[in-house]
Amino acid sequence: xxxxxxxxxxxxxxxxxxxxxxxxxxxxxxxxxxxxxxxxxxxxxxxxxxxxxxxxxxxxxxxxxxxxxxxxxxxxxxxxxxxxxxxxxxxxxxxxxxxxxxxxxxxxxxxxxxxxxxxxxxxxxxxxxxxxxxxxxxxxxxxxxxxxxxxxxxxxx
Amino acid sequence: xxxxxxxxxxxxxxxxxxxxxxxxxxxxxxxxxxxxxxxxxxxxxxxxxxxxxxxxxxxxxxxxxxxxxxxxxxxxxxxxxxxxxxxxxxxxxxxxxxxxxxxxxx
Numbered sequence: 001x002x003x004x005x006x007x008x009x010x011x012x013x014x015x016x017x018x019x020x021x022x023x024x025x026x027x028x029x030x031x032x033x034x035x036x037x038x039x040x041x042x043x044x045x046x047x048x049x050x051x052x053x054x055x056x057x058x059x060x061x062x063x064x065x066x067x068x069x070x071x072x073x074x075x076x077x078x079x080x081x082x083x084x085x086x087x088x089x090x091x092x093x094x095x096x097x098x099x100x101x102x103x104x105x106x107x108x109x110x111x112x113x114x115x116x117x118x119x120x121x122x123x124x125x126x127x128x129x130x131x132x133x134x135x136x137x138x139x140x141x142x143x144x145x146x147x148x149x150x151x152x153x154x155x156x157x
Numbered sequence: 158x159x160x161x162x163x164x165x166x167x168x169x170x171x172x173x174x175x176x177x178x179x180x181x182x183x184x185x186x187x188x189x190x191x192x193x194x195x196x197x198x199x200x201x202x203x204x205x206x207x208x209x210x211x212x213x214x215x216x217x218x219x220x221x222x223x224x225x226x227x228x229x230x231x232x233x234x235x236x237x238x239x240x241x242x243x244x245x246x247x248x249x250x251x252x253x254x255x256x257x258x259x260x261x262x263x
Contacts, residue, residue, distance in 0.1 A: 017246040019253040029253040037252040039244050045244045124238050125205065 024083040183225035
């Protein structure tokens with residue numbers, strides 16, 4: 001029995017942070033200056049990150065360039081609505097590699113909070129998971145494959 | 158969660174049908190109960206056990222509570238994303254509030 005077509009939805013990760021700048025500035029820092037704040041330890045590149053770029057339009061690329069000039073695409077710009085809303089797609093797997101196993105979306109809303117502050121609300125949604133790809137990616141008896149196996153054993157027997 | 162807990166949680170045929178209702182995506186209790194020949198309180202009780210086993214998660218969506226599948230493989234990703242965004246958004250806040258940024262683009 002296989003479950004290659006099984007698509008699973010998971011609960012989104014939600015975060016918010018208040019910054020003491022207006023929405024337009026918050027949006028600009030989040031996008032045009034992402035290289036100044038994106039944690040350098042979190043990259044899919046093999047070499048240190050030289051820069052991170054979000055192209056400022058729908059369907060634009062969102063990518064990183066390493067010090068060795070190598071490039072890696074993290075995803076695409078799905079919504080570009082300065083200064084209020086941004087949606088990026090991000091493909092990753094449980095090993096944080098570019099992978100079709102997990103299709104995710106990062107939606108960021110910039111909400112004015114008083115005269116000069118912004119509440120930045122972020123929701124990272126796991127849109128779709130390919131069960132078979134995850135089975136291969138998370139190979140642990142107590143992990144994903146273990147659950148699917150126990151599920152299938154119970155369901156079929 | 159353990160392998161045994163998940164297995165035990167899914168051993169009950171009705172609970173298995175409740176779990177299967179979530180394969181297509183998140184659903185509120187009412188919608189799950191509609192497709193099954195059991196009462197809504199009974200469905201809630203099954204969801205509680207599935208949640209304790211780590212198989213489903215719940216969240217509030219407006220006035221209703223929505224359930225979705227959360228296998229531990231996804232739990233690992235969620236944990237990583239949770240920690241990642243805490244760190245990333247704190248760095249973003251510091252960058253946004255740097256005096257040179259508030260004065261204008263440099």
